[in-house]
Amino acid sequence: xxxxxxxxxxxxxxxxxxDGKVSMYVCGPTVYNLIHIGNARPMIVFDTFRRYLEYKGFxxxxxxxxxxxxxxxxxxxxxxxxxxxxxxxxxIAECKKDMEGMNVKPATxxxxxxxxxxxxxxxxxxxxxxxxxxxxxxxxxxFRTRKFTGYGKLSHKNLDDxxxxxxxIQVTGDLKEDALDFVLWKxxxxxxxxxxxxxxxxxxGWHIECSVMSKKYLGDEIDIHAGGEDLIFPHHENEIAQxxxxxxxxxxxxxxHNGFLNINNQKMSKSLGNFFTVRDIQEKYDLQVLRxxxxxxxxxxxxxxxxxxxxxxxxxxxxITTAASTCKRQMEASVVESMTAEEQDAFAxxxxxxxxxxxxxxxxxxxxxxVSAVFELVKYMxxxxxxxxxxxxxxxxxxxxxxxxxxxGIIVEAEEEILDADIEALIAERQAARKERxxxxxxxxxxELLAKGIVxxxxxxxxxxxxx
Ligand code: AMP
Ligand code: ZN
Numbered sequence: 001x002x003x004x005x006x007x008x009x010x011x012x013x014x015x016x017x018x019d020g021k022v023s024m025y026v027c028g029p030t031v032y033n034l035i036h037i038g039n040a041r042p043m044i045v046f047d048t049f050r051r052y053l054e055y056k057g058f059x060x061x062x063x064x065x066x067x068x069x070x071x072x073x074x075x076x077x078x079x080x081x082x083x084x085x086x087x088x089x090x091x092i093a094e095c096k097k098d099m100e101g102m103n104v105k106p107a108t109x110x111x112x113x114x115x116x117x118x119x120x121x122x123x124x125x126x127x128x129x130x131x132x133x134x135x136x137x138x139x140x141x142x143f144r145t146r147k148f149t150g151y152g153k154l155s156h157k158n159l160d161d162x163x164x165x166x167x168x169i170q171v172t173g174d175l176k177e178d179a180l181d182f183v184l185w186k187x188x189x190x191x192x193x194x195x196x197x198x199x200x201x202x203x204x205g206w207h208i209e210c211s212v213m214s215k216k217y218l219g220d221e222i223d224i225h226a227g228g229e230d231l232i233f234p235h236h237e238n239e240i241a242q243x244x245x246x247x248x249x250x251x252x253x254x255x256x257h258n259g260f261l262n263i264n265n266q267k268m269s270k271s272l273g274n275f276f277t278v279r280d281i282q283e284k285y286d287l288q289v290l291r292x293x294x295x296x297x298x299x300x301x302x303x304x305x306x307x308x309x310x311x312x313x314x315x316x317x318x319x320i321t322t323a324a325s326t327c328k329r330q331m332e333a334s335v336v337e338s339m340t341a342e343e344q345d346a347f348a349x350x351x352x353x354x355x356x357x358x359x360x361x362x363x364x365x366x367x368x369x370x371v372s373a374v375f376e377l378v379k380y381m382x383x384x385x386x387x388x389x390x391x392x393x394x395x396x397x398x399x400x401x402x403x404x405x406x407x408x409g410i411i412v413e414a415e416e417e418i419l420d421a422d423i424e425a426l427i428a429e430r431q432a433a434r435k436e437r438x439x440x441x442x443x444x445x446x447x448e449l450l451a452k453g454i455v456x457x458x459x460x461x462x463x464x465x466x467x468x
Contacts, residue, residue: 001056001362003224004300006232006255007154011364016223017253022058023218024050025252027210027227027235028110030067031091032076035098036275037290037305038228038261038268044291045258045299045367046226047104048409052361055407063217064107065210066092068114069203074192084193085114098278101287103409109217113209117195120204120212123246124184124197132245133184136175139200141185146178148241154255155233182238184208207238214251215243225252229300230267232257259302261294268305276305285314288411292317295367295408316375317410323378324401324412331394333387343393346384350400353377357404367408374404418452427456427463 002011016022026046029039043064053060068088077084092112099106124141127133132148135141145151145159152158162180183205188194194201214222220243225236236255243251260267268275281290293313297303339347353373360369381397405412426445433441446456453468 002364003254003256004364005253006257009156012254014254016058017221020058022053022060022224023222024053024060024062024224024226025210025214025218025222026062026064026107026225027231028064028066029095030070030072031088031095032070032073033091033270034277034279035095036268036270036277037281038275040098040102040278040290041261041294041299041303042226042228042258043099043104044102044294044409045365046256048295048367048407049226049256049299049365050105051407051409052365055403060108061218062105062107063109063111063214065111065113065213066095067206067209068092068112069193070206078191088112088114098287101282102278102291103288103411105409111213111217113204113213114193116209116212116216117204119216120185120208121195121197123208123212123215123242124199124204126246127184127242130245132241134177135185135199138175139185139187139202140175140183141199142176142181143184143238143241143245144177145180145182145241148245150244151180151241152237154240155237157233157237182207182234184242207235208242210235211239211242211246211251214239215247220247220249220251222252224254224256226256227258229257229259256299258299262302262304265302265304281310285310289314289317291409292371295371295410298364298366298368300364316371320374320378320401320405320410321412323381324398324405327381327385327394327398327401330385330387330389331391331398334389334391334394336388336390337392339390339392339396343390347393347396349384350377350380350397353380354400354404357407361407370404370408374401374408377401377404418449418454423449423454423465427465430456431463 001014003014004010005012024046026042029035050060050062066088069084073084073087077087080087124133127143128135128141131144133141133143152162159180185197185199185202185204187200187202192203194203214225225239227236240251262268263274266272266274278287278290281287289310293310294303296309296313296316353376356373356376357370360366360373363369377400381401385394385397402412426449430442430445433439433445449456449465455466455468457464457466
């Protein structure tokens, strides 16, 4: 399997540090608002990559943090007149709901920056002891960038160019030794959350958070570190400097970065205001459609969001789920149990789609080509399966489709459709419950129906219902 490594700018053969095991860290969102679909892109593509690693038999330790202390969180908390933790806890809960809707598996660990402050203080102290960091007069601790010889190796930037870029923004009275130095710890400001430290009451810089959480949950050296390409510089460059200076070993073996989700060819971002939240999309589409849309492009390519592409994704996804439910119905109708010799050959003829799927995913997680292989399997099923086939043959085709879709995080399992008669029966039961003033049961039935997409309306003429 090959992975494009941002560090070497090449596709490299993936060889994990430990046989059969993969340690993977994906930088997570800053939680001050509902996530937008740009933030959803790394979640979906790296979840898919994780699923593929698991499909290949690797045991994956997948860590993705929540940045729960940050200027934007504090600003929002001040606007609402609440503690920063109220904001971060609220949006972590909302983010987890979105992840569930997009069928993104929970990470092995989702660490929170605010719960790891001791580790950050320790790492900063190590950096000071080794001469890689210093505390300025006001208690700010800076990383001594020029002391770390590999600085710029991920983003392929050279220090002198960076220095030139900094010249115009360097202000007099700056407490840094050098314009390139970046913050590890900063003093508290009025009304901000803070922690005690040897240097001042304050809070960590953003970059040190990931170095510490990665070290704690995955170790000093990890296999894969991932995130959006906007994180390459300075975030990941700074993480490398901190981790390698402190731990004395290479940090991550492979660096994977997803391209931007754009809108009108411009990066979707909170600050530009050109974003759709995952919730906005959910009003119109099942989030499976959003997931499928993301996977229709290669993760490193820019992807332009458009209504047309979402419609195309919806149709594509339907082709797959329809094939799955048709196959299921055929299985139910079939009267033959075991596969015939011809069916064995016919099933073996689908091996090629699995091979294509794997070859695509082995080639730097090319989900676009993997999706094409799934479509080929669907096409084959549409022409080579019917209720006159055996249950075993149909079952094997169904499982094959489901297995591949499961790697993509696409759910093919057709929802059990609720029959009109069942709805009527539940409505009658609800009316009876109400008569007995058992409102709890009546509400329960309403919710149960709602969960199945049935909306009840109490009218003068009685209860009416419709499928949402
Ligand atoms: P943030 O909360 O801005 O730190 O972003 C969380 C994750 O989403 C990071 O990995 C970002 O690189 C990624 N991200 C943010 N905006 C986009 C976008 N428009 N397209 C793709 N990834 C993005
Ligand atoms: Zn990070």
